[in-house]
Amino acid sequence: MNSTPNAVPLSNRLDGKTVVIFGGSSGIGLSAAIQAKTAGANVIVVGRDATSAEKAATAHGFDGWRAADVTDGAAVEAALRDIPQVDHLVLLAGTFVAGQVREAEIAYLHRAFDERIWAAIHAVRALGDRLSPDGSITLISGALADRPNAYGTAVLAAASAAMEALARGLALELAPVRVNTLSPGPIDTPILSKSLGENRDAVVASMRNSLPLHRLGTPEEAGAGVLFLMTNGWMNGATLNLDGGSRLV
């Protein structure tokens, strides 16, 4: 009989596991939370806005919710304080930080790193040895990390690439905890309207034209990538490019 964890069907591979998802109240994180719940996990979602986090948890039967701004280390620590053990930590919280380096406010550009690198560092330190040795951490980057553009995304691209490097370093430092990064291409989530406002539809139409699959990815496809990184015990120190081939054009 094969007793490796990956021989267990995905449908119940997370039975009894505690999964904490920062950014789990919307988009990719919400879809990952729903899929983790379906796979048997106890799911706690963390969002910045309390009302959205509570609404998501109630609607999908999650086991808890927290409100915390990940740019505030003390808030991250408080959100994790009463959770005795975490098996899988997922750090997806973030906004589309876009501003030209010579023009944007420095405090605003800092957010790209504060929401990603420093949030991850605060969460890992806050959990300490409450992170299960056979568990995992999933970080978020994005196709910008290796396919930049001239539209004010240089700092976000840098923060995204840094997440991939952080994951590789943590995979060694925290071993045997596995640490990976999901790097999505364009996914159709609320982040598009939040960042593009009334230009959303025009930008999406233009993206559809140029993308190899003539569509954006769905939150479910991206959430499935998170589940794969969480449950495949041989994924470690890796970046999963999940982008419909957007890096190729």
Ligand SMILES: NC(=O)c1ccc[n+]([C@@H]2O[C@H](COP(=O)([O-])OP(=O)(O)OC[C@H]3O[C@@H](n4cnc5c(N)ncnc54)[C@H](OP(=O)(O)O)[C@@H]3O)[C@@H](O)[C@H]2O)c1
């Ligand atoms: N969608 C894409 O095409 C794409 C591509 C590459 C990378 N990404 C990255 O993937 C991650 C998830 O994006 P998404 O598309 O799922 O966006 P989304 O639907 O806007 O979800 C973002 C989530 O992060 C939370 N969040 C944002 N800032 C936060 C903060 N300072 N503190 C705590 N929580 C915060 C949001 O909570 P509130 O709603 O309460 O603020 C929400 O739960 C982001 O880091 C994004 O940069 C997305």
